[in-house]
Amino acid sequence: MESVCVTLSGTRKFETMSRELRIEDDEILVKTTQASICDADLRAWLGMHMPNDLPSFSFIGHEGGGEVVAIGKKVREFKVGDKVMAFGPLNTFSNYFKGTVDQCFKVPDGLDVEVACLGEPTCVGIYGVFHSGVQLGDVVLVAGLNFQGLIAVQGLKKRGANKVIAVDYSDAHLELAKKCGADVILNSRSHAVYEEIAELTKGRGVDVSLHSCGYWNPLTEDYFNMCIEVTRDEGIVTSLPDIMSPIKANLHRLHHHAMEIRFNALMHHGAEFLKRWVPRLMRPVVQGDIDIKSLITASYSMSEVDEAMKKFNEDEDQVKILLKP
Known part of the structure; x- marks a missing residue:
């Protein structure tokens, strides 16, 4: 599958490119519904020091989600058509992304997709409460x-x-x-x-x-x-x-x-830890105990990623900015 993706090619410099995504036996291919900007993305875009034990931010984006469009031969956890949340450096600033079964979680039944695609940063916040x-x-x-x-x-x-x-x-x-x-x-x-x-x-x-x-x-x-x-x-x-x-x-x-x-x-625990915790952490959101919608302060198309990042950098009142293909 050919994906149009955003890359971070230098300080305050994004480029858009096409690349072929071929899934491995334990991977799934996802059509992106929504991504969002993390504070770490802004730091990388600003050209600030990044610790050398972090994954590369060149293919940027680790928040987001979408719909499974293909699965690897060994995948049993997902099927085509499932809605999933991204948990990892998967280049979600793109119209398609791929990840292993440990890097994606099913969207809880009945949860609004805009909220679900914020699953990763949401779980980080709720785990802080727990x-x-x-x-x-x-x-x-x-x-x-x-x-x-x-x-x-x-x-x-x-x-x-x-x-x-x-x-x-x-x-x-x-x-x-x-x-x-x-x-x-x-x-x-x-x-x-x-x-x-x-x-x-x-x-x-x-x-x-x-x-x-x-x-x-x-x-x-x-x-x-x-x-x-x-x-x-x-x-x-x-x-x-x-x-x-x-x-x-x-x-x-x-x-x-x-x-x-x-x-x-x-996010720095192992895969089994996340498998135990992510469903538990999303439960308060599904039940309506935690309001996520009100924390979304702006939304841009993926083609406007430069403007979105500048907005996040320059406007201190922003909280969470969405990107949609």
Whole structure:
């Protein structure tokens, strides 16, 4: 099958090319319904340092999904016509992509396709909620209101947090967080965040802080240390995004105040782990417990990928941008 795909050929430079996709015995061929831009895609497009243990971003796109149009001889998990979600570096910025049976998951019955194609980043966010350690009655900070951060606001509240404090630098993100259930919203550009959290918690600090500001974001270090500084003794700091360049962190406070640090890293576990977790993580979305639709802030055709990436880079109010063939 000939696929028209987007490649990242240099800093801020996309090219469109045709290539022949031939599936191996354990692979499926998928006609793309939708892809979306990840923060890691933006980092690669900007030409920032990429760790050498990551797959190449040349054939870009790891979020998305579509319909199975062909299967390899050994494939038993899927059939032609199945709707699937991509979980891996499969070049979803294309009109067709292929992947192994471990890199794709069936779309849950009845789930809206636009939401289903956001399965991978959605599961990352919901796993952060499951792994956060939040208990009934806790006061929680979410620092960074990207796609996963806004999922966390919803999920932590439903998980039993008594108060969710949401911090970001975008008023649009903060308003979304309020609609998602945040009890307190603080703009880090205009609020004395440390002092206000101290007042809100009577000097005790939050029970759990969730850091969701990484990849390309210049506030990664500031927000990571914010989480450490405002969390109580023996509290939990949990971090969702990949931090791809070194930062300076106050590890002494983590140690001296007996705090726990958690890195979620859903997508960096093995295939069997994902097989167990992905259906469980999608269940709250299917049941309507987590709203994904409201986190979609723009949509472009695949041929407008340059404009889409520029929009994501230049407009700090964007959350999740879709690409459709």
